[in-house]
Amino acid sequence: MNKKEIILGIDIGGTTTTIGFTDYEGNMLLETVRPTRAEQHITAYLPRLYEAVDALYTPLRAHNVWVATGIGAPNGNYFKGTVENPPNLQWGGVIPLCDLFEKQYKVPTFLTNDANAAAIGEMKFGAAKGMKDFILLTLGTGLGSGIVVDGELVYGHTGFAGELGHSTVNYNGRLCGCGRRGCLETYVSVTGIRRTVSKLLADSLVYSELRDISQNDLTGEMITDAALQGDKIALEAFEYTGRIFGMKLAEFSVFTSPEAFILFGGLARAKDLLLQPTLKYMEANMFPAFHGKIKLIFSALQDKNAAVLGACALAWHELEKQKRTI
Amino acid sequence: MNKKEIILGIDIGGTTTTIGFTDYEGNMLLETVRPTRAEQHITAYLPRLYEAVDALYTPLRAHNVWVATGIGAPNGNYFKGTVENPPNLQWGGVIPLCDLFEKQYKVPTFLTNDANAAAIGEMKFGAAKGMKDFILLTLGTGLGSGIVVDGELVYGHTGFAGELGHSTVNYNGRLCGCGRRGCLETYVSVTGIRRTVSKLLADSLVYSELRDISQNDLTGEMITDAALQGDKIALEAFEYTGRIFGMKLAEFSVFTSPEAFILFGGLARAKDLLLQPTLKYMEANMFPAFHGKIKLIFSALQDKNAAVLGACALAWHELEKQKRTI
Numbered sequence: 092m093n094k095k096e097i098i099l100g101i102d103i104g105g106t107t108t109t110i111g112f113t114d115y116e117g118n119m120l121l122e123t124v125r126p127t128r129a130e131q132h133i134t135a136y137l138p139r140l141y142e143a144v145d146a147l148y149t150p151l152r153a154h155n156v157w158v159a160t161g162i163g164a165p166n167g168n169y170f171k172g173t174v175e176n177p178p179n180l181q182w183g184g185v186i187p188l189c190d191l192f193e194k195q196y197k198v199p200t201f202l203t204n205d206a207n208a209a210a211i212g213e214m215k216f217g218a219a220k221g222m223k224d225f226i227l228l229t230l231g232t233g234l235g236s237g238i239v240v241d242g243e244l245v246y247g248h249t250g251f252a253g254e255l256g257h258s259t260v261n262y263n264g265r266l267c268g269c270g271r272r273g274c275l276e277t278y279v280s281v282t283g284i285r286r287t288v289s290k291l292l293a294d295s296l297v298y299s300e301l302r303d304i305s306q307n308d309l310t311g312e313m314i315t316d317a318a319l320q321g322d323k324i325a326l327e328a329f330e331y332t333g334r335i336f337g338m339k340l341a342e343f344s345v346f347t348s349p350e351a352f353i354l355f356g357g358l359a360r361a362k363d364l365l366l367q368p369t370l371k372y373m374e375a376n377m378f379p380a381f382h383g384k385i386k387l388i389f390s391a392l393q394d395k396n397a398a399v400l401g402a403c404a405l406a407w408h409e410l411e412k413q414k415r416t417i
Numbered sequence: 418m419n420k421k422e423i424i425l426g427i428d429i430g431g432t433t434t435t436i437g438f439t440d441y442e443g444n445m446l447l448e449t450v451r452p453t454r455a456e457q458h459i460t461a462y463l464p465r466l467y468e469a470v471d472a473l474y475t476p477l478r479a480h481n482v483w484v485a486t487g488i489g490a491p492n493g494n495y496f497k498g499t500v501e502n503p504p505n506l507q508w509g510g511v512i513p514l515c516d517l518f519e520k521q522y523k524v525p526t527f528l529t530n531d532a533n534a535a536a537i538g539e540m541k542f543g544a545a546k547g548m549k550d551f552i553l554l555t556l557g558t559g560l561g562s563g564i565v566v567d568g569e570l571v572y573g574h575t576g577f578a579g580e581l582g583h584s585t586v587n588y589n590g591r592l593c594g595c596g597r598r599g600c601l602e603t604y605v606s607v608t609g610i611r612r613t614v615s616k617l618l619a620d621s622l623v624y625s626e627l628r629d630i631s632q633n634d635l636t637g638e639m640i641t642d643a644a645l646q647g648d649k650i651a652l653e654a655f656e657y658t659g660r661i662f663g664m665k666l667a668e669f670s671v672f673t674s675p676e677a678f679i680l681f682g683g684l685a686r687a688k689d690l691l692l693q694p695t696l697k698y699m700e701a702n703m704f705p706a707f708h709g710k711i712k713l714i715f716s717a718l719q720d721k722n723a724a725v726l727g728a729c730a731l732a733w734h735e736l737e738k739q740k741r742t743i
Contacts, residue, residue: 224574247674248550254671345580348573
């Protein structure tokens with residue numbers, strides 16, 4: 092009997108690490124979630140990860156063959172296969188994760204950041220199927236992006252292209268974790284809309300149930316729920332977020348002329364509350380040649396192991412590229 | 418005797434059309450410049466163009482063979498080989514220029530806009546030799562751009578990617594020819610710096626010889642010459658232009674993480690007057706990961722038939738791509 096080829100996907104987050112094996116159709120065969128323990132050094136993290144991978148592969152071994160590994164990791168350098176000083180992991184410097192994995196398992200291993208992996212995931216299995224030019228935006232704690240041009244991810248000269256969360260909205264605006272002011276992610280992300288709620292609570296006197304919640308306790312879901320119940324501050328926060336987001340999406344359009352923007356991550360769960368103002372301001376500010384031509388849609392993988400699927404899709408995509416050039 | 422393979426390059430501008438034959442090393446064998454007569458319909462333009470091409474090829478015919486044609490034209494659609502309603506040519510609608518040329522000469526013909534052609538020209542023969550990720554910016558009447566990612570031009574879903582002149586500096590800013598406000602080219606271009614001089618003449622009372630020249634009479638060279646002689650308004654105009662330009666280049670960097678920005682066109686002739694403030698503000702606003710890593714350099718083809726070389730480079734590049742995929 093021929094064994095079925097399968098791919099290992101690993102998504103490394105600050106809180107949890109998710110690993111799973113998929114086939115070429117994107118079916119998840121087995122998946123498990125482990126704590127990352129971000130405060131630990133890489134030498135403590137890796138043995139735990141290997142153990143989890145071994146345990147996951149054991150029952151699959153009889154009928155499948157593991158042909159490649161894809162990893163999505165913060166500050167992942169695609170060119171070097173390294174994870175470079177991610178602010179949220181105490182791994183210690185530049186970690187050659189691909190080399191370490193290939194030594195351990197003798198399987199070709201590919202790595203990029205989580206937003207890039209998500210973009211390839213959407214192209215293979217999700218909302219960007221059949222598209223060759225699109226931009227994926229992940230709206231979580233920050234704003235990550237994966238830019239696809241002519242069917243390939245844009246890595247740029249350094250491997251770190253696609254940092255659209257650090258495009259500038261206002262040079263005198265909100266302080267960003269990167270040290271500069273007014274970056275897009277300080278407005279458009281879960282953290283960004285929380286800051287916007289604080290600003291609106293400061294500026295207005297209107298009644299809002301959000302006045303009873305501290306900034307640290309406030310979640311994206313709370314703002315969404317409040318908006319759905321008609322809370323004026325919450326509604327205005329989405330309008331404000333959508334206005335800034337829409338204006339920047341219009342500007343991004345003149346760069347790569349995408350077929351679609353695909354929205355992913357915590358804030359994207361607000362659906363129409365975010366989509367309606369964003370679309371309105373995107374079209375109102377669009378370069379005339381692109382009016383009405385760019386789709387604004389949601390991820391099709393949001394609730395379907397998107398991160399691990401993305402990591403698997405990266406590995407699959409790289410295997411295909413290698414076959415094409417042989 | 419083996420005939421040498423040569424390429425025809427055509428650069429169509431609002432005032433003149435330049436045509437020339439080059440070899441694969443970018444040596445110009447013969448070149449000629451004709452008036453475009455922008456007010457004429459395409460049916461009047463084409464016979465004149467064919468006549469000029471025939472006259473140019475006749476003396477080359479004995480020792481060379483014409484293998485491809487490249488065209489740089491305003492509103493050139495690379496995917497369709499069409500020129501689509503350029504505002505400065507009264508050709509009448511969408512002109513299938515590649516098809517018309519291939520019918521006339523039975524030679525494969527490729528077309529894109531002038532900034533894209535210039536970018537490929539720099540990659541083959543100029544300042545971007547050996548680079549795979551860079552952005553070329555042409556600072557003329559407007560601001561055009563050609564974005565190269567992993568050795569290929571970015572065309573996007575529509576074929577019209579790379580309109581960085583229409584990225585936004587100020588949503589309440591100067592009116593742009595595209596109908597919107599605050600586009601980069603209303604500040605950073607020959608026209609833009611002329612508008613800046615008018616603004617500075619309005620805002621200040623300082624002595625300047627530029628007060629004796631009308632906005633329409635003012636040229637980029639005049640502003641450069643005045644600045645070199647210490648004219649305060651002219652110097653401040655370059656500082657203002659460089660500040661806006663540098664801030665936007667820093668922002669562009671997070672998109673494609675280029676190795677270099679390459680400056681071309683009339684305003685680039687101001688050299689250090691433009692470069693120094695631009696570089697200062699680019700670095701001051703740069704995303705930390707890219708600090709000191711992105712070159713800001715001038716075209717190496719500025720005075721060397723750049724437009725026609727670019728059109729030839731496009732055709733050569735496309736021939737190479739076809740060979741790779743066969």
